[in-house]
Amino acid sequence: MSYVIIGNSVAAVGAIEAIRRIDKETPITVISDEPYAVYSRPLISELLAGQVKEEMMGYRAPDFYERHGVEAKLGTRVVSIDSKKKTVKTEAGESIGYNKLLIATGGTPFVPPMKGRELGRVMTFIKMDDAKKIEEMLPELKHVVVIGAGLIGLKAAESLHHRGVKVTVVELADRVMATVLDVEAGKVVQDALENAGIDIITGDTVDEILGDNMGLVNGVKMKSGEALDCDAVIVAIGVVPNAAFAKASGVEVNRGIITDDHMRTNLPDVYAAGDVTEGLDYLSGDNRVMPIWPNAYIQGKIAGFNMTGEERIFTGGLAVNSIELFGVPVVTAGMSNVDSDDLEVLKKSEGGSYRKIVLRDNKVVGAVLVGNIDRAGLVTGLIRERIDISAMRERLLADDFGYIDFPVELRKERLGVAL
């Protein structure tokens, strides 16, 4: 008996920790193409900014693998799965047998086919090595163009700015973080970025990356025709599931690996978790790719339990995002930016602060808080537990919204009533 996990990030850790709660004996093998012990991918922006040192990047203690009885095969890429023989094959030709397999290979940055994408200093920014490569070229960088104003693009922009590099962010939508923020919230964030000295171009995109005769980036040409000089380009348009090898091995893949409520794939004893999946969305009830850290841990955990035979149901992922840019904290949960007739929006904006609550049938289904984000989790909890908010509707927008506004019985249940 053995467990094999392909991938070595948060979903893998979720699975390992769950497996070891039930099964302390059976060997676990983790295989990853990256050479590092599990680290926090979201922290690469802090690493690049110089705010976190490499030795502090670890997501778990150095003895994590040993303590959990895990053999970590790092720097090893899996190229195929043979679900009949129950083996996975590595790039080096090694064949590794499994009884239960978890695919947790995450996502790959999406780089659209555009002229110049093969030039030197065209970068993506999701892994430790990406941050290290940018660090190495830093002395050469005066101006960097970031394509995409999502979380990754904006964090990359902020980090480079902290290192003294001029940054221009180019975004096809009409505002920053357009997937999760509405116009008002987007403006607060954009103002903070621009006040700090970052240039933001919206409603336009890079058509072509220009290079010099050394094969290095020296500019971009925009769709509008405008051209910008720059020394590097960071492509941060989005991340797509890293599922090609799985698909070629017979795993059912739409945009991501299709998983059921046990995190099983279509193949027997093969599970999937994290950014590689197209799993259940808690609010819509549909399957969708939700590349979000907490969701990856939870999916990994559910997969891990089920792999041991301890049945757990995945009730669906809830999209939550927390980001702070130049001192302005922004959090979103659920359907934070969806237009639909069945949704009711409550919002309040004052100074640099914004608070928006989205309701459907007297239940909270989405939220955005900018500035004062304290106790945002109370709202997220209302979403996750599908609580009827009729009795607290008037208070949802209050900065000091709290348990005091909850129905007494619910509050006492949550806090545990003292006898």
Add this chain to the structure above:
Amino acid sequence: MKRVYTKEEACIGCRLCEVHCLTEHSRSKNIIKAHKKEFPRAISRVLVEELRPVSFAVQCRHCDEPVCVEACITGAITKDESGKVVHDEEKCVGCWTCVLVCPHGAPRRDLERRKVAKCDLCPDRETPACVEMCPNRALVYEER
């Protein structure tokens, strides 16, 4: 495991739990120095909510399946063997993900340190400071 529970019928909203929590988590552990001198000032990990005549204290519930542990992006929050939800300040980068996911609204933002502060059940004491110092015994520390 033992947890802190609130008796809202007994709470008078005096906020002494906040005062003593802050003091306990200061460097000097001296009530005056902690509030008036130390920089950065410690912050209380317990919060009193009040809407006359009701008041009660809220702090980390040390959940059985803590969502903050699952959501923490750096691995700073873990659940230890005793069941306590522990926060490693060294590893915290102030990303506020726990603030966003905790259904109790328990993690507090320490804006001076850019880190989260949460109840650690006072590891240096037998009974957490908030419980011991509550003048009306509105907080209890017990196994349920």
